[in-house]
Amino acid sequence: MPTKVILDVDTGTDDAVALMTAALSPDIELVGATTVNGNTTIDYTTENTLRVFDWIGMPQVPVYRGLDRPIVRSQVARGMATRIHGDLLDLPEVSHGATLQPGHAVDWLIETYLASDGDIVLCPVGPLTNIAMAIQKEPRIVDAIPEIVIMGGAHDHGNMTASAEFNIWLDPEAARIVVNCGRPIRMVPLDATHRALVSTEDAARLRALGTPAGEAAARFVLKRIDGYDATQPMPHRPGAAPVHDALAVCAIIDPTILTTDFIPVDVEVHAELSLGRTVCDFRFRSGKPANVHFATDADEPKFVRMLLEILGRTA
Numbered sequence: 001m002p003t004k005v006i007l008d009v010d011t012g013t014d015d016a017v018a019l020m021t022a023a024l025s026p027d028i029e030l031v032g033a034t035t036v037n038g039n040t041t042i043d044y045t046t047e048n049t050l051r052v053f054d055w056i057g058m059p060q061v062p063v064y065r066g067l068d069r070p071i072v073r074s075q076v077a078r079g080m081a082t083r084i085h086g087d088l089l090d091l092p093e094v095s096h097g098a099t100l101q102p103g104h105a106v107d108w109l110i111e112t113y114l115a116s117d118g119d120i121v122l123c124p125v126g127p128l129t130n131i132a133m134a135i136q137k138e139p140r141i142v143d144a145i146p147e148i149v150i151m152g153g154a155h156d157h158g159n160m161t162a163s164a165e166f167n168i169w170l171d172p173e174a175a176r177i178v179v180n181c182g183r184p185i186r187m188v189p190l191d192a193t194h195r196a197l198v199s200t201e202d203a204a205r206l207r208a209l210g211t212p213a214g215e216a217a218a219r220f221v222l223k224r225i226d227g228y229d230a231t232q233p234m235p236h237r238p239g240a241a242p243v244h245d246a247l248a249v250c251a252i253i254d255p256t257i258l259t260t261d262f263i264p265v266d267v268e269v270h271a272e273l274s275l276g277r278t279v280c281d282f283r284f285r286s287g288k289p290a291n292v293h294f295a296t297d298a299d300e301p302k303f304v305r306m307l308l309e310i311l312g313r314t315a
Contacts, residue, residue: 002029003252004119006112008066008105009245010038010126010167011048012085013220017307018125018151018245019052020213023061024313027253031112031120032062034105038126038170042068044087045126050098051091056212057315059098066105066130070171084227090219109134113144120144121252124178125151125245127167132174135181145183151248153189153265153278155294159232161276165190168267169276176267179278185292187265188248189278192258192295196247196303197240200225205308213311243307247298250306257306259297264288 005028009015022030033053035046046065053061101108109130113120122145124131131148134141152167152175160169168175179185198221207218221243228234228241251258264281266288268274280294 002027003121004029004031005121005123005252006031006034006109008034008036008122008124008126008130009045009049010036010040011045011052011089012039013089013224014243014245015039015125016048016052016089016220017217017243018249019049020056020217021246021249021307021310023053023056023058024213024315025253025310028249030061032064032108034064034066034109034130036066036105036126036130037068038167039085040087042066046100048089050094050100051089052216054094054096054098055091055216057096059096062101063098064101064103064105064108067133070127070129070174071132072173073171084224084231086223090223091216105130106134106137110138110141113141114138116144118144118146121147121149123149123248123252125248127171128152128174128178129171132177135177142181142183147184147186148178149186149188149248149252150178151188151193151245153187153294154191155189155278155280156191158277159190161274163274164276165278168278172267172269172276176269179265179267179292186251186260187278187292187294188244188251188258189295192298193242193244193247194234196242196298196300197234197237198243198304198307199237199240202304206311209308209312211312211314213313217307217311246307247303250303253306254302257299257302258295260293260295262290262293264290265292265294
């Protein structure tokens, strides 16, 4: 039986690959996608999500627009994210029926989980604003979520500040609510995604698949490589870049793609120098119980093979 999944996205380039991977994988039943402010503003993240499903011939996947700013802070991030993603994805305007659903993403998440059999994995790959708001608005949904697979966080180094990863940094209060919600959590941080890079050669292989998803993924990977080479090059792999969000989706399909430690994790929300840092207690100094399966490594060859296999499919 395919695993039911809801993706919560701030659709830029890596979210787009994640959406296509989830939608086309025979091992996932994509229940829907919710959008949030993050890589770009909510108008663009929502439009980009619709374009992705329209492009791959899956306009029936429901899309719900979510929150346009963090739950406490007012920032709408630009800068580095724009350099790597842009605002609108390099895909045609919607022409095959992908349509934004009525209603708010937070309300749809609540209604969907309360009506479920407790069998829908929640996979947020952007800031955790929608998820935290849903938990705060209706705490009963927590018991209905079997697992939360988060793309976000970092231990070794950040990408927004010296110690904070972008998704967590943008809405740290939301992230703190989610990581402490009491449900099983797998976190796919930079420590893992930077160990599973996709190269210019891999982009050529994706394009050679001859499918809409393969072509789109090739475009997005090349844009990411250009952006990373300009802003934060991968020292051990020039001409390659992480595709963070797609790794989280692949980890739902095959958990062995990650190496994880089950440890206490919390999020810093007050510090002057480390706002948004995921505080990883590998040595259990805090005395708190483990709450997160935190990924420290990833299988790059398996990741690339999975992308090639799945994105070679058509709807």
